Amino acid sequence: MQVIRKLLLPISFIYGLIVFIRNKCFDFGIFSSKTFAVKTICVGNLSVGGTGKTPMIELLVRTLQDNYAIAILSRGYKRKTTGFLLSTGDTRVEDMGDEPYQLKSKFPKVAVAVDADRRNGIAQLKINVHPDVILLDDAFQHRKVNPGFSILLTAYDNLYVEDWYLPTGSLRDNKGEAKRAHMIVVTKCPANLSEHEKDAIRSKIGPKINQQVLFGHLSYNKQLKGNRIYLHELRGKHVTLVTGIANPDPLLQFLKKEGLVFEHLKFNDHHFFSDKELNLLRKKDCILTTEKDYVRLKSHLDNLHFIEVSHTFNIQDNELFQKELYNFMKLN
Template identity: 50%
Template sequence: MNFIRKILFPFSILYGGIVWFRNFLFDCGVLKSYSFELPVIAVGNLSVGGTGKSPQIEYLIRLLTNSYTVATLSRGYKRQSEGFILADAHSNAITLGDEPFQFYSKFPNIQVAVDANRKNGIEQLLKGTVKPDVILLDDAFQHRKVKAGFYILLTAYGDLYADDYMLPTGNLRESRNGAKRANIVVVTKCPPDLSMADRQAIARKLKLKSNQQLYFSYIHYDDFVFAGHQQEDVTAVKAMDKVLVAGIAKPEPFFNHLQKEGDVMMTFADHHHFSEKDIKAITEKARGNKIITTEKDYVRLKGRLPEEQLFYLPIKSAFISDSNNFDKTILNYVGQSTGNRSVY
């Protein structure tokens, strides 16, 4: 924690008090939360960004789409549009935001919507000609106006909410006490070989309630980088001279996975809108070599950099253990809530 953040601690107390009071008003019913008859799963975190929400949402999409009509609803962070938008063939990262457009591009059989007002977004989805069986709320743990039926809280390994402080001293958007709303807590971005002893130590630190489930996941990197219908083996790409471009919250694992000595690494802010100046700088740094970026950045850079140079590295969320139990818990919740599917 740097010195500036330390001296801002009194503001953390003030901010924490305001957030606590807001949550208290929702908890006691002074501020109203709205619930819906269909299953609604909220995925989020207590901190600001970098916990792997998009891979977790995609995991749920893959789990559910074979049996249910799935919709995702996001705020559409940094999109240049307002109100409710349902993704269609005319949508792009500018109108939807990068992560929702990524969902739409990868999963054409689901509905992808954005609306800062999640209550209105759900109502609009339910008015559509194709009504979803289940709605996945992206980054909605603090959106108390909608009461989801199921909450998945993410916290990153090495940056646990139990070790953090409220903004602006730390990175927490609400106090650690907010974790009590979660049905499941997933410690993300773990080393794939995280030992049972280390998992037990984290469990003791998080102090979950007896009715809450705890899982540990890691980021699984694809064996290939992609550009349209082209693909290159990651092992070969690692050995090449290249430029690595990332506009995500915590790009270090991405860089560490692909870089070799002498590679150029260009870091931008999370959800960065690349300007013409940025594009020129990337092109000049590349000098004709490959440009490898994240999947989220690719949807904003595609069409603006040479197609033969620009590639992205897909990632997935994978569980260290107990994935079957996680899947069963989610499928049971959705099956029981819809009332029209058999459950385990």
């Protein structure tokens, strides 16, 4: 593995140079970045996958939905449609992509749209929905839009400050671009993370004076959805865990701590299952999967349960999180 990384290092340097030049073109106005009148909150990262963007979007919805009309705009990765699409009751997961479909299923009163052209997507939502705020999913690197508030996510076990450019590492953007974030959230932390370690991480990140650094951990709901049972009821059963997410490791660790013994079938992120794979899964006694995978599997399998996951802050960070959001929403 180390040999392969060394061989790929020149490609990483070239990739990093291209990213650097692109960002400078936006900084100097060579490429334009548009600011919209409607409030926009961007959620994203500097790396590829695995930082918990969808749970963060869900947390934003739960925080704001009682007081504001919300719309969500995503690219709709691996969807089988193009252009702008606003979700309706007839929209399929193949039309939207798994994550937007999951969000619409969970929050049916929230407008969810997909468009690779974020500028056009925002404009269409303004015309068709008139939201108070648009949540931009996975849009930190899409600099053609200048969001009103940006939340940058970085995983506890893979901080962007300790990472490197693709393909040697997982960075898809320059570390220095973290300066554009209003808030940096370290996700997937241990629930008992000490203040000493938090200070050490803050020191590594080196936030700007106006940036908040918050620490969150993942919480798994032990009441499984789909076929509603509790997680402990799966102990002693022949369980097959199916994942098509960027980083299943936190889930694996949680399930092992809960005393589950299982086989793990790991697929690529956003994987759409073939007929052959579905036939294999139908032969399994009990399948446990993630919520994102569930929306792609539910119409094909009966022996299926999924486990919900959410971002959780301690009381102090949660109060700060809400304060920052509501202060932004109150701005003219």
